[in-house]
Amino acid sequence: MKYLDEYRDQEVAEKIVADIRRTVTRPWVLMEVCGGQTHTIVKYGIDHLLPKEIELVHGPGCPVCVTSLEMIDKAHAIAQKPGVIFCSFGDMLRVPGSEFDLLVLKSRGADVRVVYSPMDCLKIARQNPGKQVVFFAIGFETTAPGNAMAVFQARQQGLTNFSVLVSHVLVPPAMEAILSSPENRVQGFLGPGHVCTVVGYEEYEPIAAKYRVPIVITGFEPIDLLDGVRMTVKQLEAGTHEVQNQYPRVVKREGNKVARELVAKVFEVCDRKWRGVGEIPQSGYRLREEFAAHDAEKIFDVEQMEKAEPSICISGLVLQGVKKPHDCPAFGTLCTPEHPLGATMVSAEGACAAYYAYGRHLEAAAKKELTPA
Amino acid sequence: MCLAVPGLLLEITESPEGVRMGKANFGGIVKQVCLEYTPEVKTGDYVLVHVGFALSKVDEDVAARTYALLAEMKQLDELNDGETELEVPLSALGAKPGVP
């Protein structure tokens, strides 16, 4: 597949690693922001290929993991209402709320459907005029254009039986929360490549300047991640703190203007609670008042629920890069993808889940030093 | 986050509701994509698709140039004493504000 396969080339990967080795002179702590980037790092064993001086810590870029328990419980409450067709991305189906997950609710008779795109929900709404179709609109800035279009089109097409339950989150406030924490160890960032195809990277420049950290907007394939690490390390060694673009084949500084305009028309910024981290001001999107007719939170009478997370769970610290999954005593034992205790294990993208899926809980037991061929 | 995959745009259409749509080929799998956010793309272009939406056109020239720079780098054992390594200039990657 073009623009994928060549970014998985072993020879080019080795060259980039060689350049990193030539460049690095002392320890550095880097964070990759996106769950998808964590996924690639763990799946390809990239952190094992890097020189020992470079430590990669995993960021909070997993919108599924950070969706608050209260929001998930609301989703479950809505899904159980008669006459509702509850649509969701696959990622959310096994995320546990206080009692169940969407798959369990489905087995008990709720009409829960997986969709690939929010536009699929419009078709379902048209085909089921007697039902209320509700879409669980989660995601970072990357997914907002898609979700915005679904709402906008629903209004244009007069689909009164379609609504969205919004739980969008934004990257820059999360990065600032990490950087301003007294426990922060992160010195350089691999920025969110796909988020930036939409928003561009101008808003990262003040962050780089204020906290004096290099931010390299990075793609998602192994070559991209290695190249992003390379560029970040070069800056760290040179003492610079610029925003650079490792992913220029799809990211432009100004992003996607058309997408941003529609997102701004449909959504507005609001405070949001991040599971495992707490409330971060101005870190989410909600539907604007003029779209209230499509706002599931307003349409359905769902009670607020406050529930505490199991205290053994350290996902807040994992999301901020302070701890690694294997630092947690419950990792791989009490806490597994089958029965996750907290945010970072609940979705396939969370650091704990990625570590588990790619065998990290077995590495110590396998007693094998995983070094390059 | 976020899973976005490049696909080759085969066809551009309009949905019955007037939404600009297309069909993209991902290594042999063809899927419908919404093109409202990429009004400039034409068939034959590569588009980056996330949850059924094209978010960006793949800039093939930039891709070729930046990839060539990576591929031309030296392996660890090819480096001789005194030889300078190939630097990827910051300006090629849009580091400075104001550079498009």
Next chain:
Amino acid sequence: MSTTPEATGRDAGALLGSCPLPRLNYKEIVLAHGSGGKLSQRLMQEVVLPQFRNALLEPLHDGALFSVGEERLAFSTDSYVVSPIFFPGGDIGKLAVHGTVNDLAMCGAKPLHLSVGFILEEGLPMDDFKRVVASMREAADAAGVTLVTGDTKVVDRGKADRIFINTSGIGVVAKGVNIDPKRAKPGDKILLSGEIATHGIAIMSVREGLEFETEIASDSAPLNGLVQAMFATGADINVLRDPTRGGVTSALTEIAQAASVGMILDEARIPIDEAVKGACEILGLDPLYVANEGKLLAVVPGESADAVLAAMRAHPFGRAAAIIGEVTSDHAGFVLMRTRIGGSRVVDMLSGEQLPRIC
């Protein structure tokens, strides 16, 4: 089994010392119990085995082997609940025949006779049932087996998803054939008969919400002929396994655990069809965990690997066969994979259902 998660010390109580929190138990069966991965394994070990412990069941292979007089026989059963019941490249009937034929072939047996049990939902169109039965007849003929007995039940509307099928089968194991996961040993090579993930993606592609414009056809096939061709080389094949639910990595992990050996796979050598790969990319699925049909894994002594590979490639169902790894004495019970870019990772069994993702 000596290398279960419990036995290797990944037990909560031991880890937490003075305050052992209770392990979370499922109060209900969930879908993941049927997905062929860890939960399925646990269900078997915690609920079924304790009731039915006996020497023939113990190996927990695809079928049971036992002697009747001079003959060694293999006996296997499988149930099919796939939805939709008709999909590109096949249907539930064809799968049901192939499934049991292949379970027997994976024991090293020549399949002879099948039984079938139908559970039909009230309201199933008669034409659909006729189509399924005709398809089973065709599949049985192609595989060279006969359907010798069966049973049909009908349940109320809503109590069965159109049609559920169970097939059981019996076959004969020739002298000198000795298939047992425990026989995998260091130095053996791991062979795969062709492209992975095709069937699983074919099924997924016709599920609502995930339709593709391109048709991907299931590669379900009877493998007994292929297996006979492999035996004809004279090689002393140690293990055969068809990687159905849970995919290639779940199957290999089970074998590694059973034999207490390690395995190393080479990601670049694992064949996959481009369109199937494209589908996995856009849905965010890892093809190594996607269900397969019409494919087998073989663990054979190193010196026979090339001959067996050639025999596979000469057979219509083995054209894309490849050597994808080897068995080692290191990291017993674990399967490692050399990734495409030269890194490494441990591969584990599937945990639950693999769902499409956006992240």
